[in-house]
Amino acid sequence: MGLLTFSINVTLDGCVAHQEGIADDETHAFFTRLMDEVGAMLWGRVTYEMMESYWPAVARGDAEAPRAIREWAVKLEAKPKYVVSSTRLAFPWTNSHHIGGELLTGVQRLKDATQDGVLLGSGKLATELDRLDLIDEYKFLVHPRIAGHGPTLYQSGLPSTRRLELISAKPLRNGAVAVHYRRAR
Template sequence: MGLLTFGLNVTLDGCYDHREGIADDELHDYFTQLMDAAGAMLWGRVTYELMESAWPAVARDENAPRAMREWARKLEAKPKYVVSASRRDFPWNNTFRLEGDLREAVTQLKEKTPQGVLVGSPTLAAALERLGLIDEYRLVVHPVFAGHGPTLFQGLEPSRRLELVSTHRLKSGQVAMHYRRTL
C-alpha cells in the first residue's frame, strides 16, 4: 500500500494562501521531485479548480520559466483524483473523480497506488487527518508572516505528534520539512 503524503506551502504564521509564498525555480523543482515520487495526486474540488485554471496553460507556454513548465508538464501526465460532492466532470487530462465514502475511497486509492499519493488540498487534508489517513507531511515553511488566514488544520483536535524525518533549506529561505505520523 502506498503512503498518503500531504504536501503544501505555508507561512510562518500557518497561512496557506498560495499568493504568500516565494515561488521560485528551486521551490518548483522541490515539488516536482515530490510529485515524481508519487503515483498520483489527490485534491479537493477547490484546489483542483485552482490548479486546472493555471497549469495546463503553463504546460503549453514555450516562454514559461523552466521549473514552472516542467512542473506543469509532469502534472499534465500524472493521474489526478478529485474529491467533490458538487462536480462530476473533470476535463483536465488524467483526472478522475474519487467517489463514495472518503475513508474507503482513499484507502482503496492508496492500495492501488504503491508509489503513494500526494495530497495538496488543505481542507481535504484536514478531513483526511481526522480520519487518520495521512502518513507523511511535506511542508515548506516560507519566511513570511502573512497576517491572515486561512491556516492549516484549524480546530483539529486532539493534538497530534509527528516524527521529524528530514529538513532541507532552500536558497530563498524556505525550509522544507518532512514529518511522519507517529503511532
C-alpha cells in the same frame, strides 16, 4: 499500499494561501521532486479548479512560463490526478479522476492501489483526511514570512494533537525550510 503524504506551502504563522509563498525555481524544483516520487496527486475540488485554470495552458505552451515552470506543468499533465468532490462530477483535465461517495473508503482505495504513494495538496481536504487517520507523512515548505491572515493550516481543528517524528529538515537558499515528518503511531 502507498503512503498518503500531505504537502503544502505554509508561512511561519500557518497561512496556506498559495500567493503567500516564495514562487521561484528552487520552490518549484522542490515540488517537482515530490511529484516525481509519487504515483498520483490528490486534491479537493477548489484546489483542482485553481490548478486546472492555469497548468494545462502552461503544459500546452499556451501560457508564457520559465523552463522550470513548464517542466512542472508537463509532468503534472501526465500525472494521475484524483479529485474529491460532492458537487462536481466531470473533470476533463488529462488524467483526472473523481473520488465520490464515502471519503474514507474512496481515499483508502486510492492508497491501496497506488504503491508509489499519493501526494495530497489541499488544506481543507487534509483536515478531513487527518480526522480519518489517513495521512501518513507531512512534507511542508515553511516560508520565512508572516502573512497575518488566513486561510491557515488546520483552521477548522482536529479532534486531538498529532504527534510527528522528524525525518528531515533542509533549508533552501531562498530562506524556506523543507520539513518532512512522519506520523508517530
